[in-house]
Amino acid sequence: MHSFSSRLIRWQRRHGRHDLPWQGQDAYRVWLSEIMLQQTQVATVISYYQRFIASFPNIAALAAATEDEVLAHWSGLGYYARGRNLHKAAQIIVEKHNGEFPREFEQILELPGIGRSTAAAICAQAYHESRAILDGNVKRLLARWCGIEGWAGNKKVEEKLWQQAEALMPRRNVATYTQALMDMGATVCTRGKPKCGECPVQTDCVARQTDRIAELPTPRPTKAVPERHTTFLLLMSGRDILLEKRPSSGIWGGLWCPPQLDDGQGIVADYLQRNGVEVSERVELEEFTHTFTHFKLHITPVLLQVAHKPMRVQQAGSVWLDVEEALRAAIPTPVRKMLENLIRSF
């Protein structure tokens, strides 16, 4: 019987993916791909990755950019702290590592946005170091092949999985092996309906031997997601719309949004009076829902045409942008949808 790793490596050479744009690239590109791929599927990432590399072809270019430019490239991808941390890390690399992506695991791990698994993935893929990763794919694969019970979010379960990942890690062909784990997880050992007949380690898979493929990995405990309501004020002066920069902490940190009135923050009329806004036309648009992982947001957009741009909302952190220009800014997906609807209505 061949070892676990040798079977995966052989499988990867025949059946794995070999055309991903970051494969076989330098540490900067591997790093960027690993950050974009956190909690995000390959098909979603590819076009973002290509636009990002076209605008920021190297670490120096990324470090020299503004956070706003970086976030504009991240717009729609979600988890925007990834973009902010990526930018911060690029500046740290310029200042403390002479602009060269660090060569040591410990130095890589210190960079913002890079944890144990991502640091290991970069070392394995860019530097061919024997380092174990533990992402969603590996967790699922090992939970089944080793027959490990319990939710991977549990500390003890996660430690068991890390232990197995380290024990199975080969010394050679580490980039191929690491890619094999992820390609196997994405295409064979999938969450639903895994293709066990195509799996190179099916013969000694504990979940298969004990008929627990459907039960493993143990799913996360379910929790009810709360629902919230909010109003977005689409203040328009001709084709210009008012956007405000959000604080870096919290949802959509550092992105640009129209003024927002959450539940309990008063009514539209109060906002307008507080800010000295004279409205010439008011249209309540259709409510829509935006679903996050941890809550559901009901959004009511209110279109407010103003006669002139009020002085009191032209402070720092606020900007009037042509709607077309706003679509190219660092905006979250629901704001993009509202702006696209606006343009259609013109």
Next chain:
DNA sequence: GACCCGTGGGT
């Protein structure tokens, strides 16, 4: 340890 942080695809 628990919670926060986005969005889209698969079932």
Next chain:
DNA sequence: TACCCAAGGGT
């Protein structure tokens, strides 16, 4: 439809 959860990390 509703639900799960992705190449996780930060606080």
